[in-house]
Amino acid sequence: MDQQDMTQAKAPASRGLPSLRPSAALATGLRRAGILYPFLILFIVLSVWSGPFFTKVNLLDILDQQASTLIIAAAGTLVLVAGGIDLSVGAVYALAGVTAAHLALFAPPGVAIVAGVAVGLGVGLVNGVIVTAFRINALIATLAMSFVVSGLASLVTGGNLVIDYSHPGFADLARTSFLTVNTSTWTMLAVVVALAVVLSRTTTGRYIYASGSNAEAARLSGVRVQLIKLVTFVISGGAAALGGVIDASRVLSAQASNGETTLTFTVLAGIVVGGTSILGGEGAMWRTVVGVLFIALIGNGFDLLGLNPLYEQIALGGILLIAVGLDAWSRLRQS
Amino acid sequence: MPENPQQVKGTHVELAGISKSFGGVRALDQISLKIARGSIHALVGENGAGKSTLGKILAGVITPDRGQLLIDGEPVTFHSPREAIIRGIVLIAQELSVAPALSVAENVFLGTEPRRAGFVARRALRRRYDDLAAAAGFELGGDLPGRGLRTADQQKVEILRALCRDARLIVMDEPTAALPRPDVQRLHQVIRRLAADGTTVVLVSHFLREVAELADEVTILRDGRLVRTAPAAEETEETMLSSMLGRSLGTTFPARRPVPPDAPVVLQARGLTAHGIHAVDLDVRAGEIVGLAGLVGSGRTELARALCQAQRITAGTVTTAGGKLAPGRGPNAALRAGLAMIPESRKEQGLMLGRPITENVSLASLARLSDLGLVRRRAERQAVTKALGQVGVRLTTPTAQNAPVSTLSGGNQQKALFARILLRGPRVLVADEPTRGVDVGAKRAIYELLASLAADGLGVLLISSDAEEILGLAHRVLVMRAGRIAAEFRGEAMTEAAILGAAFGAAERGA
Numbered sequence: 001m002d003q004q005d006m007t008q009a010k011a012p013a014s015r016g017l018p019s020l021r022p023s024a025a026l027a028t029g030l031r032r033a034g035i036l037y038p039f040l041i042l043f044i045v046l047s048v049w050s051g052p053f054f055t056k057v058n059l060l061d062i063l064d065q066q067a068s069t070l071i072i073a074a075a076g077t078l079v080l081v082a083g084g085i086d087l088s089v090g091a092v093y094a095l096a097g098v099t100a101a102h103l104a105l106f107a108p109p110g111v112a113i114v115a116g117v118a119v120g121l122g123v124g125l126v127n128g129v130i131v132t133a134f135r136i137n138a139l140i141a142t143l144a145m146s147f148v149v150s151g152l153a154s155l156v157t158g159g160n161l162v163i164d165y166s167h168p169g170f171a172d173l174a175r176t177s178f179l180t181v182n183t184s185t186w187t188m189l190a191v192v193v194a195l196a197v198v199l200s201r202t203t204t205g206r207y208i209y210a211s212g213s214n215a216e217a218a219r220l221s222g223v224r225v226q227l228i229k230l231v232t233f234v235i236s237g238g239a240a241a242l243g244g245v246i247d248a249s250r251v252l253s254a255q256a257s258n259g260e261t262t263l264t265f266t267v268l269a270g271i272v273v274g275g276t277s278i279l280g281g282e283g284a285m286w287r288t289v290v291g292v293l294f295i296a297l298i299g300n301g302f303d304l305l306g307l308n309p310l311y312e313q314i315a316l317g318g319i320l321l322i323a324v325g326l327d328a329w330s331r332l333r334q335s
Numbered sequence: 336m337p338e339n340p341q342q343v344k345g346t347h348v349e350l351a352g353i354s355k356s357f358g359g360v361r362a363l364d365q366i367s368l369k370i371a372r373g374s375i376h377a378l379v380g381e382n383g384a385g386k387s388t389l390g391k392i393l394a395g396v397i398t399p400d401r402g403q404l405l406i407d408g409e410p411v412t413f414h415s416p417r418e419a420i421i422r423g424i425v426l427i428a429q430e431l432s433v434a435p436a437l438s439v440a441e442n443v444f445l446g447t448e449p450r451r452a453g454f455v456a457r458r459a460l461r462r463r464y465d466d467l468a469a470a471a472g473f474e475l476g477g478d479l480p481g482r483g484l485r486t487a488d489q490q491k492v493e494i495l496r497a498l499c500r501d502a503r504l505i506v507m508d509e510p511t512a513a514l515p516r517p518d519v520q521r522l523h524q525v526i527r528r529l530a531a532d533g534t535t536v537v538l539v540s541h542f543l544r545e546v547a548e549l550a551d552e553v554t555i556l557r558d559g560r561l562v563r564t565a566p567a568a569e570e571t572e573e574t575m576l577s578s579m580l581g582r583s584l585g586t587t588f589p590a591r592r593p594v595p596p597d598a599p600v601v602l603q604a605r606g607l608t609a610h611g612i613h614a615v616d617l618d619v620r621a622g623e624i625v626g627l628a629g630l631v632g633s634g635r636t637e638l639a640r641a642l643c644q645a646q647r648i649t650a651g652t653v654t655t656a657g658g659k660l661a662p663g664r665g666p667n668a669a670l671r672a673g674l675a676m677i678p679e680s681r682k683e684q685g686l687m688l689g690r691p692i693t694e695n696v697s698l699a700s701l702a703r704l705s706d707l708g709l710v711r712r713r714a715e716r717q718a719v720t721k722a723l724g725q726v727g728v729r730l731t732t733p734t735a736q737n738a739p740v741s742t743l744s745g746g747n748q749q750k751a752l753f754a755r756i757l758l759r760g761p762r763v764l765v766a767d768e769p770t771r772g773v774d775v776g777a778k779r780a781i782y783e784l785l786a787s788l789a790a791d792g793l794g795v796l797l798i799s800s801d802a803e804e805i806l807g808l809a810h811r812v813l814v815m816r817a818g819r820i821a822a823e824f825r826g827e828a829m830t831e832a833a834i835l836g837a838a839f840g841a842a843e844r845g846a
Contacts, residue, residue, distance in 0.1 A: 202708045203701040210698055213687035220645055220678055220685075221699040221755065222670040282689055 035274050035287065035323070039294045046297060050304040058300070060181060064250075066296045067174075067188035068093070068243030070289060073267045074195045075239030077288045078232040080271055081199065083212035083280030084138040086233060088127060089240035089267055090260030091149035096120045096241030097254035098153050101162040104170040113173055116245040117238055123149055124237020128230035146264070153256035164252040174249040184246050191239065196285035208232060212280025269316065270295050273323045294319075346408070347372035347504060347535045348393065348424075353402035355388055357772060362388045364559045366402070370504075370537060370552075375530050377538045377546040377567065380556035381579050381835070383800050389556070390506045390539045394426030395419030423503035425496075427510065431489040433481045439488075440464035440477030443495045467499055472528055487518035494525065504535040511545060523549055541630055543572040543839060555579060576839065580802075580831050587779075588807030589786040594623045599656065601794040602674065602763040604642060606651035611637035612818045614651065619763060619794040624785060626809030627798045628834045634818040635798045636679050639767045642796070643676040644669040656762055670699065673762035677752055677769050679798075685752045688741040692730075693719050695740045695751055699759040722754035727780045746777025753784055763794040770804065782808060802831045814838050 047054040100116030130141040174184035199205040210218035211225045248254040274291025276283025302312045348370045355363040363385045370376045378386040391397040395413030413419045449459040464477040511519045555562040555578045602619040612634045640646040653660045655672040678684035696719045704715045770778045814822040814837040822837035
């Protein structure tokens with residue numbers, strides 16, 4: 001046994017690590033394709049099995065419903081790639097929603113919208129400062145902030161539902177139809193494309209990857225890592241707020257506790273299922289779009305096929321575990 | 336587990352033809368030696384001679400590529416420290432591991448706590464701790480918290496931990512490196528006592544006087560090869576030192592171009608003080624390669640990081656050709672002033688391993704390669720290709736630039752870091768161990784690169800543990816010890832003996 005071990009030990013040690021290569025290649029390959037194949041398979045299956053699925057109405061409806069989630073997840077991708085995490089997006093979404101809805105009761109819609117988004121940018125700035133200047137772990141910092149922000153949202157509404165049915169002008173933001181597609185969807189497309197360009201084409205995007213991939217190397221190469229991280233939190237706060245304002249405009253009402261925790265985790269799940277690493281330095285915008293839509297398709301499929309919705313959550317959780325497991329496994333193989 | 340009470344003296348552990356390479360670099364080459372039971376056996380050598388690696392092989396931390404380890408004459412193969420512990424071999428590493436939230440006694444019995452029905456039997460634990468501490472002759476309260484223990488006391492915890500695991504051979508890696516003098520004396524007593532009680536101690540040490548005082552036998556390593564094993568009584572500090580010198584790698588160095596007498600100073604430090612360094616003065620002129628030698632822990636890396644603003648400076652100034660650097664602005668400001676660094680660890684401080692080669696090389700120069708914040712990708716690709724060509728990284732296909740940098744060999748990864756610096760175009764380069772862990776061919780290429788950079792008027796501060804490398808490349812050598820510049824050599828005075836003498840001499844005086 002000893003003898004055998006010695007001879008086996010020789011081969012890999014003599015020339016780097018060739019023995020790891022095949023599984024490393026598989027790991028990289030799996031990670032690269034990621035969620036794309038499961039998404040396409042699910043899409044085809046639903047198209048075949050469910051008549052109403054592959055219709056313009058249903059598909060546009062999915063996009064419209066996912067507009068705010070996609071906007072928030074797109075910004076969240078920047079945060080995650082830079083090595084951070086933002087758990088306050090759900091609370092910011094609610095705060096911005098009620099702020100805008102409340103202002104829309106007596107102010108012009110434009111003012112309401114701008115104020116809502118500004119509130120989110122402000123919270124994002126506070127998040128960023130706490131994380132970068134005070135070096136507090138992003139997970140804890142944004143979790144704590146989510147409670148603060150939720151409380152603020154309740155203060156704005158006094159615990160009531162804000163209803164804007166008598167101010168239909170506020171609905172124009174989300175409900176105006178342009179080329180048969182709602183403005184909420186157009187806004188989502190604009191934000192996602194803009195952030196995709198930032199991440200993949202700009203120097204800022206490169207610095208985001210560098211900060212998350214190896215912060216010390218980035219710092220020594222002249223990247224202002226803390227500033228970059230701060231910017232991602234500000235963008236995330238602004239995006240969460242925009243999502244909240246759009247949804248308030250879509251349904252012409254808003255409330256302080258609006259399933260915000262669920263939203264935070266749906267956003268995170270979408271990003272991670274897409275294949276963006278929770279550890280930073282890896283990821284892409286198209287992944288997040290596919291990841292969020294994949295989760296949406298599961299929900300849509302359960303509805304259309306009339307399956308027991310209780311299984312939907314179990315399926316989601318399982319898929320999330322597989323996605324994170326694959327990420328961990330491929331990192332192990334690469335190192 | 337074989338118990339041989341009759342075999343009190345005699346060979347405890349034998350190494351036969353042990354070899355180990357790391358990524359093409361030979362760390363140990365055909366090492367054979369015997370360690371007597373109950374003896375104190377010292378391993379000495381320069382930085383990188385292989386003494387720590389040998390200690391780790393004994394303790395199962397590293398598995399050798401070739402060769403055989405025999406314990407009590409029985410061949411064994413360790414795949415993990417756990418397997419070595421079962422055979423009574425424990426390593427006390429340089430970095431101590433005491434859990435701050437646990438008490439001293441709990442730390443000692445960590446993982447081997449006396450248990451009753453799954454719960455830790457606290458009283459039994461305390462009793463056994465007191466017995467153990469008394470047997471070892473330590474006065475260290477078992478209830479003290481691990482947090483805030485002095486280094487010397489942490490070491491006692493580690494030793495007790497080893498003893499309670501029934502260790503019959505303890506490998507100590509530089510146990511006195513971080514200790515104040517009175518504690519060194521106390522630790523020496525402990526080590527003598529361990530040996531007197533029949534425990535074998537393998538001592539990896541930089542401190543030659545300590546070795547001469549303490550050890551029964553000395554094994555001298557040079558360049559991963561065994562020079563000799565001899566009774567310590569037959570050795571002196573001088574004989575050991577001279578045996579550690581004079582390596583012959585057969586490496587050739589590029590010709591040194593003399594520095595023009597009117598070359599301007601491009602990097603100057605005055606009274607530079609930071610964590611680990613005190614009042615360092617330093618000048619590097621354009622076209623000059625200044626070698627910075629010294630033992631690991633002497634403050635070389637801290638100096639490099641302080642110069643490049645990667646570490647907070649508490650006093651003193653750094654001046655470049657562009658003027659004084661404002662303190663506290665970070666590496667970005669240093670880079671803007673033309674001061675770039677190749678960090679000590681390319682994996683931890685240099686590369687983004689999972690990112691493409693292109694992104695790694697262009698990272699420090701993106702401002703120049705972009706318009707309105709948008710990266711000009713074609714320009715980037717061309718610039719990166721050119722820089723990689725200059726440092727001698729030949730990729731098989733143009734698209735190979737998109738592969739993660741981790742797919743390159745160690746030597747090429749290091750060259751990619753040089754390409755990043757080259758692309759940035761600094762006026763001064765601080766290179767911290769630029770040839771660590773690369774093969775001979777890549778070493779040679781990096782030497783050529785450093786020489787040609789200097790010939791082009793760059794000032795270079797070359798930090799290296801390899802004295803020959805410094806002698807072959809540098810115009811002038813500074814030797815650090817204990818956070819200060821201890822000596823400067825130039826011209827004829829630049830010899831390996833002088834450098835090592837200055838580096839070790841301090842260590843002797845300090846301890």
